[in-house]
Amino acid sequence: MIGSARSIHDEAAVRLHGTGQRYTEQRRRLIEILSRAGSPMSIPEILRCRRGLPQSSVYRNLADLETAGVVRRIVTDEEFGRYELNEDLTGHHHHLFCAVCGRTSDVRLGPHLEEQLDAALDTIAREAGFADVRHRLDLIGTCADCARRFEPTDATG
Amino acid sequence: MIGSARSIHDEAAVRLHGTGQRYTEQRRRLIEILSRAGSPMSIPEILRCRRGLPQSSVYRNLADLETAGVVRRIVTDEEFGRYELNEDLTGHHHHLFCAVCGRTSDVRLGPHLEEQLDAALDTIAREAGFADVRHRLDLIGTCADCARRFEPTDATG
DNA sequence: CTTCCTGCAAAAGTTTTGCATTAAC
DNA sequence: GTTAATGCAAAACTTTTGCAGGAAG
Numbered sequence: 127m128i129g130s131a132r133s134i135h136d137e138a139a140v141r142l143h144g145t146g147q148r149y150t151e152q153r154r155r156l157i158e159i160l161s162r163a164g165s166p167m168s169i170p171e172i173l174r175c176r177r178g179l180p181q182s183s184v185y186r187n188l189a190d191l192e193t194a195g196v197v198r199r200i201v202t203d204e205e206f207g208r209y210e211l212n213e214d215l216t217g218h219h220h221h222l223f224c225a226v227c228g229r230t231s232d233v234r235l236g237p238h239l240e241e242q243l244d245a246a247l248d249t250i251a252r253e254a255g256f257a258d259v260r261h262r263l264d265l266i267g268t269c270a271d272c273a274r275r276f277e278p279t280d281a282t283g
Numbered sequence: 284m285i286g287s288a289r290s291i292h293d294e295a296a297v298r299l300h301g302t303g304q305r306y307t308e309q310r311r312r313l314i315e316i317l318s319r320a321g322s323p324m325s326i327p328e329i330l331r332c333r334r335g336l337p338q339s340s341v342y343r344n345l346a347d348l349e350t351a352g353v354v355r356r357i358v359t360d361e362e363f364g365r366y367e368l369n370e371d372l373t374g375h376h377h378h379l380f381c382a383v384c385g386r387t388s389d390v391r392l393g394p395h396l397e398e399q400l401d402a403a404l405d406t407i408a409r410e411a412g413f414a415d416v417r418h419r420l421d422l423i424g425t426c427a428d429c430a431r432r433f434e435p436t437d438a439t440g
Numbered sequence: 441c442t443t444c445c446t447g448c449a450a451a452a453g454t455t456t457t458g459c460a461t462t463a464a465c
Numbered sequence: 466g467t468t469a470a471t472g473c474a475a476a477a478c479t480t481t482t483g484c485a486g487g488a489a490g
Binding site: 199255257259267270 | 358413430
């Protein structure tokens with residue numbers, strides 16, 4: 127997690143300039159949306175919450191922001207991708223997502239378990255001859271709302 | 284992991300019949316391909332290795348096999364999905380995939396770490412009000428071949 | 441004033457579906 | 466004989482790209 131002396135917007139601008147790109151109004155809006163959401167957002171969601179953003183520009187800008195290391199694209203079981211701020215801006219975390227409605231939220235493991243996991247995965251990666259290995263740990267389940275909707279506790283339907 | 288008294292094909296047939304579906308020649312072939320591969324296969328790969336399988340039937344059959352609980356669709360960072368035999372047929376495992384070429388292989392954690400992880404994730408899921416939670420732990424890196432190809436150890440390039 | 445960004449429309453990619461025919465039970 | 470599976474083609478879906486006009490540095 128980056129020091130907070132710089133705002134997220136300043137940091138985004140610096141990283142974009144580093145790859146010869148500009149921090150335009152639309153890119154600022156995207157960062158603002160992702161920053162406020164606090165959990166990964168799909169492009170359909172972004173387009174729905176902000177009418178007036180053309181989808182091709184949103185796809186292109188998110189791809190550029192990913193190249194600059196400001197955002198990250200993640201995959202779930204859904205048919206479309208989701209974007210979130212890069213982990214070095216928000217801290218290492220994992221995802222809990224609902225298999226029914228797609229709701230996604232961030233969760234964090236205790237540092238002790240995370241270290242053990244890292245050590246075990248590093249060993250596995252080394253044995254397989256893999257380099258630059260990172261991990262992705264997600265929880266997939268049914269959120270409370272969807273559980274209520276589809277599996278009521280009494281039988282009155 | 285299911286007892287081995289039944290072959291994978293018998294088990295597949297039983298599960299398909301349970302959902303009112305038939306175990307046809309093409310479905311048997313798909314199971315055979317996935318079983319021999321030993322790691323998740325994409326549909327393009329399946330179509331390439333077995334000419335004569337129409338893609339719409341492959342998509343449909345894999346979806347039916349997933350409904351019957353025989354195979355599982357997984358997502359990687361690639362643009363298409365991959366299929367593998369269901370975990371209760373092959374045992375719980377994780378995936379190591381190459382971000383460059385897409386090569387995917389199975390890896391297993393030690394039982395001790397897996398138990399700790401399960402316990403921690405169960406707690407997290409309960410606190411978030413999620414039910415029926417399973418986890419997905421993947422390693423993403425650069426395989427040895429791709430590392431050689433793109434980051435040679437000497438500078439003769 | 442040069443380079444990059446924007447926005448529209450069209451294309452590319454994977455995945456799904458309609459429908460007539462064929463195969464399984 | 467009834468129901469489900471097949472295979473072709475066409476559609477739906479997310480995502481990418483070409484290009485002319487506009488904005489940023």
